Amino acid sequence: MPDLGKYADTVLSAYAVSILLLILLVVLTLRQGTRARRTLQEVEKRSKPNA
């Protein structure tokens, strides 16, 4: 860990907020994607006999 001196809180909080937001964005994106794939598969399976 580098010596951040008197600005340690400043630098660490900037990194913490940014990394948290990036992780949240990626996780939500992947979760929405998985849900959309599942929904489409279900709808396609249901609609095939009607086709």
Next chain:
Amino acid sequence: MSMTEDTARPKRPSGFWSYANPVKFLGLSERVLPTLWVLAAISLVAGLIWGFFFTPDDFRQGSTVKIIYLHVPSAMMAINAWAMMLVASLIWLIRRHHVSALAAKAAAPVGVVMTLIALCTGAIWGQPMWGTWWAWDPRLTSFLILFLFYLGYIALWEAIEEPDTAADLTSVLCLVGSVFAVLSRYAVNFWNQGLHQGASLSLDKEENVADVFYFPLLVCIAGFVLLFLALVLYRTGTEIRLRRARALQAREARL
């Protein structure tokens, strides 16, 4: 008069425009995404580790200079995401390709997070350097307005049920918001009266940050660009699937 096969069949778009076909677009994104995710992760982790652990303190700003590796790339992507949305919106308005409207919609949440990171890191950095978390400085203010435009853009997509109308209205909003995307980039040059400094990255060697900060910053920027591309490709795929599911559900309901 008999028509030849060439004139009877409508010509299929080729090259770039062929990706307006959702199936072709999904095929491309499935092929490209694994590489993009890996490259984005490698360059982001490498750039941030390099910047955080292996660069010296600045003689004036001390260790707060390490915030540059998050602040500058996120601010760049906040503006560039809007620029990408603008291009996609124009393609929708002119050529009516649904994939481009969905790509613009998919990019907005990524852009809003990038803007939020830029605003948060800027405030955290500004407190010890300027003695305040916030100032109504031209660049900061135009960035805040850009953030509000992102929220308005996302809200407008959610508020309108008919997808083509939503795409039309959000595209127009995107054109209007582009003024603030440009302002947030050039406000420092237009009004030289705020707290915010000029460009950290410039073609002018004198204006640039020192090499010791410059190279890890370039790696971080590459990481943010790759992450943006991966997220937008993935999210556009999600939007295409959701639209197809809704269309099938609507057909089911009619039967």
